[in-house]
Amino acid sequence: MSRYTPHTQEETRAMLTSLGLSTLDDLFQDIPASVRHGLPGEEQKGLTQMETMQAMEELASRNTRYRLTLRGAGCYDHFIPPIVPQLANKKEFLSAYTPYQAELSQGMLQAIFEYQTLICELTGMDVSNAGVYDFATAAAESAVMCRDRKRTAALVSAAAHPDTLAVMQTYGFGTNTEVRVVPQKNGRTDLIALQAMLTDDVASLYVQQPNFFGLLEDVPALFEAARAAGVKCILGVNPMTLALLPGGGELGADIVCGDMQPFGLPMAYGGPHAGFMACTQAMLRRLPGRIAGQTADAQGRRAFVLTLQAREQHIRREKSSSNICTNHAHCALTASIYLTYMGLQGITAVAESCLSKAHYFAEELCKIPGVSLRYEGEFFHEFVTDLPDPAAVEQALHRQGVLSGLPVEGGMLWCVTEKASKTLLDSVVNVVREVCEHA
Amino acid sequence: MEIKQGLLYTKSHEWVEFLDDTTALVGISDHAQHALGDLVFVNLPEVGDTVTAGKMFCDVESVKAVSDIYAPVTGTVAEINEELLDAPEKINQSAYDAWIAKVEAITARGDLMDTDAYTAYLGTL
Numbered sequence: 083m084s085r086y087t088p089h090t091q092e093e094t095r096a097m098l099t100s101l102g103l104s105t106l107d108d109l110f111q112d113i114p115a116s117v118r119h120g121l122p123g124e125e126q127k128g129l130t131q132m133e134t135m136q137a138m139e140e141l142a143s144r145n146t147r148y149r150l151t152l153r154g155a156g157c158y159d160h161f162i163p164p165i166v167p168q169l170a171n172k173k174e175f176l177s178a179y180t181p182y183q184a185e186l187s188q189g190m191l192q193a194i195f196e197y198q199t200l201i202c203e204l205t206g207m208d209v210s211n212a213g214v215y216d217f218a219t220a221a222a223e224s225a226v227m228c229r230d231r232k233r234t235a236a237l238v239s240a241a242a243h244p245d246t247l248a249v250m251q252t253y254g255f256g257t258n259t260e261v262r263v264v265p266q267k268n269g270r271t272d273l274i275a276l277q278a279m280l281t282d283d284v285a286s287l288y289v290q291q292p293n294f295f296g297l298l299e300d301v302p303a304l305f306e307a308a309r310a311a312g313v314k315c316i317l318g319v320n321p322m323t324l325a326l327l328p329g330g331g332e333l334g335a336d337i338v339c340g341d342m343q344p345f346g347l348p349m350a351y352g353g354p355h356a357g358f359m360a361c362t363q364a365m366l367r368r369l370p371g372r373i374a375g376q377t378a379d380a381q382g383r384r385a386f387v388l389t390l391q392a393r394e395q396h397i398r399r400e401k402s403s404s405n406i407c408t409n410h411a412h413c414a415l416t417a418s419i420y421l422t423y424m425g426l427q428g429i430t431a432v433a434e435s436c437l438s439k440a441h442y443f444a445e446e447l448c449k450i451p452g453v454s455l456r457y458e459g460e461f462f463h464e465f466v467t468d469l470p471d472p473a474a475v476e477q478a479l480h481r482q483g484v485l486s487g488l489p490v491e492g493g494m495l496w497c498v499t500e501k502a503s504k505t506l507l508d509s510v511v512n513v514v515r516e517v518c519e520h521a
Numbered sequence: 522m523e524i525k526q527g528l529l530y531t532k533s534h535e536w537v538e539f540l541d542d543t544t545a546l547v548g549i550s551d552h553a554q555h556a557l558g559d560l561v562f563v564n565l566p567e568v569g570d571t572v573t574a575g576k577m578f579c580d581v582e583s584v585k586a587v588s589d590i591y592a593p594v595t596g597t598v599a600e601i602n603e604e605l606l607d608a609p610e611k612i613n614q615s616a617y618d619a620w621i622a623k624v625e626a627i628t629a630r631g632d633l634m635d636t637d638a639y640t641a642y643l644g645t646l
Contacts, residue, residue: 231567367562392561392582401580401587 149483150506154464154497155294156217156243157352158322158344160432161501165423166346170416180408184388191386194374194411197418204324204421205338206331207360211371213414214406217341218249220357221288221318223404224337225250226257227361227368228286228314235260235284237308239271241293242318250288257403259285269295269457269466273303280311286336290318291327295495296464297457301333309334314365320344321358323462325426325433330360337361345429346420347413356413367393370404435500436463439507443498446511452518456493468493469514470521478517484510522643523551525617529593530639531631536617537593543627546620547593549581552643554616558583560609566622570598574631579621581609596627 089097094106103109110118129137151159169175174189181187194212201210214220225236238250240263247263254261264287265275271289280287287308292298305315317335322344330338342356343349361369367390375389395402421429440463447453447467456466469475472489479486484506487496498507528536534553538546554560562582572578572592579590600623605611611619634642 390561391585392587397585398587 146480147483148485150502150510151349151485152479152487152496152498152502152510153485154296154499155488155495156245156341157349157355158320158463158497158499159349159501160322160344160346160499162346162348162420163423166416166420169419170346170412175412175415178411180411181388185385188386190411191374191388193415193418194372195376195386196422197414198374200418200421201358201360204321204329205319205358205360206329207335207338208331208363209366209369209373210358210360211369211373211409212411213342213409214357214359214371215410216343216353216355216357217243217318217339218246218357219406220339220341220359221246221290221316222250222253223370223406224316224318224339224359225261225286225288226253226259226403227337227365227370228316229257229259229403230285233283233285233313234258235262235281237262237264237276237279237284237287237313239264239287239289239293239299239304240266241269241271241295241297241299242288242290243294246288246290246318266293268459269293269297270299270459271304273300273307276304277307280308280313284311284313286314286316288316288318292320292323292462292464295457295466296461296497298327298460298462305334320462322429322433322436325430326437326462336365342414342417345417345424347416354410354413356410356417358414366390368403369393370406371409372407432500433462436498439463439500439502439504440465440496440498442504443496443502443507443511446507447496447514450511450515450518452521453514463499464495464497466490466493466495470518474521475514475517478513479510482509482513484513522555523617524636524640524643525551526636528617529633529635530642531591531593531633532642533591535591535593537630537633538620540623543596544599544623544625545594545596545627547622547624548620549590549612549616550639551616554612557581557586557588560612563605563609563612563621565601565603565605566598568598568601572596572598572622572624574629581612590621591631592624593631593633594624594627595629595631596624599623599625 178190181190198210214223236259238247238261251261262279264279265272289299289301289304291301308315314336315334316337317330317333319338319340321340321342339359342358347355373389375387377385377387379385391397394407395405396407444465448455452470453467456468472494476486476489487494528538530536530550534550536548536550560581560583564580566579574592574595576592577589578592580587581590602620605619
């Protein structure tokens with residue numbers, strides 16, 4: 083084996099012997115042979131640069147490139163101004179790794195500090211961390227933040243993203259937090275059911291805004307009920323909506339979390355994203371992950387530090403409440419560049435465009451016999467329609483170079499962003515009409 | 522380094538001031554605060570917590586370390602010094618005024634030393 087493999091043959095043999103195995107292949111027997119690549123052997127020679135480029139181009143050409151994407155469900159197709167990747171790809175940013183000797187990395191810390199400032203302005207909360215991996219991690223970490231010795235259960239709305247729910251349940255297993263699902267009624271969190279679930283052992287309530295079905299929840303009513311029962315309020319939010327809707331601070335949230343993906347991050351097979359977490363001053367010490375702070379150096383110049391590190395596991399060890407100690411820093415930086423370039427005016431224009439195009443599209447779709455909105459109530463840029471034969475609609479649109487909404491039981495979860503033109507939306511409506519007439 | 526007369530001490534540098542047979546104030550010694558350096562946070566216990574002599578019952582944070590505080594007695598937390606939440610530096614400024622918790626219904630004492638014994642103990646460190 084290569085010099086990069088730290089074990090000598092003798093050590094490998096000793097380890098195999100202690101496991102009662104004779105060869106390395108025995109170790110990988112649980113992995114089906116059909117998905118094993120095999121170890122690079124002597125007989126496999128490498129490819130030249132040219133051959134590599136050709137192989138990668140061949141692979142890339144097998145991708146489907148859609149003219150229009152009408153699928154969201156947690157990952158959104160927004161326009162990314164070219165200046166965003168241009169700046170984010172500066173080599174000083176690309177090559178920077180996690181600041182182990184934090185204070186030597188002033189540029190990195192400043193980037194984190196600026197990001198935190200943007201998050202606080204956007205969410206209306208007091209403090210933000212440097213970010214976490216994605217929406218689901220942010221939501222699960224938020225629920226863990228609220229758990230204490232007496233209140234150990236976490237309530238989650240059934241209208242939250244199913245992936246978020248699944249990750250919360252995984253975290254719940256590890257932190258001994260019982261995750262209880264608050265049922266939905268007509269596509270929104272059921273307030274009456276919630277009230278019966280607000281018992282003494284409940285630490286937090288998690289509500290997603292807009293919810294998985296695209297609907298706007300009655301967050302003030304849900305949070306008021308929770309607060310009255312001494313339950314902490316967590317708002318999971320699509321940050322693009324914060325251009326139009328009140329932030330978490332105004333809604334009385336203790337924690338606001340979400341995903342920065344709509345801000346300049348490509349959909350790219352669903353990741354990597356950048357989860358964000360912001361909270362009240364009172365919750366600060368429970369906030370996981372890194373926090374960059376501003377201070378002055380010995381000569382009085384503005385400088386940045388990683389602060390409150392005693393919360394983190396490299397100091398608090400087994401008593402820390404989270405083992406998050408890194409984040410998707412480059413994604414967070416990219417989102418910061420997007421936000422800085424667009425400004426409040428820019429993202430307000432994007433959000434308004436999404437809102438009006440989605441409503442136009444919903445209206446046109448619902449003129450088709452057999453197509454109707456599944457739920458009543460306000461929505462932002464996603465909505466569910468009942469629809470005959472969603473699979474056929476998906477296929478017909480695929481043939482037209484359009485990625486349909488997400489097929490759901492007996493319908494479709496659609497998403498419209500600012501990238502959709504009226505002409506294209508009209509042609510989509512015609513395709514759907516044709517399919518529905520033949521269904 | 523101040524060692525206050527009339528208090529009892531543990532080997533892990535907590536102090537106890539008995540108000541009566543079953544009630545006491547608990548804090549950390551001047552030696553402890555000196556060794557820890559500037560404190561930035563006191564993670565207080567909760568009122569109603571049952572604490573056991575010799576077992577960890579809260580912790581304090583300095584800039585780059587977290588240290589456990591051990592209960593010198595067995596009993597129930599009756600009061601906590603909430604002033605420390607906003608001003609943990611009070612422990613650095615005056616360790617014997619900055620009590621952490623008042624413990625009541627004390628049923629057992631740990632291995633406690635008087636001022637002379639604690640002074641002698643510090644001399645061996």
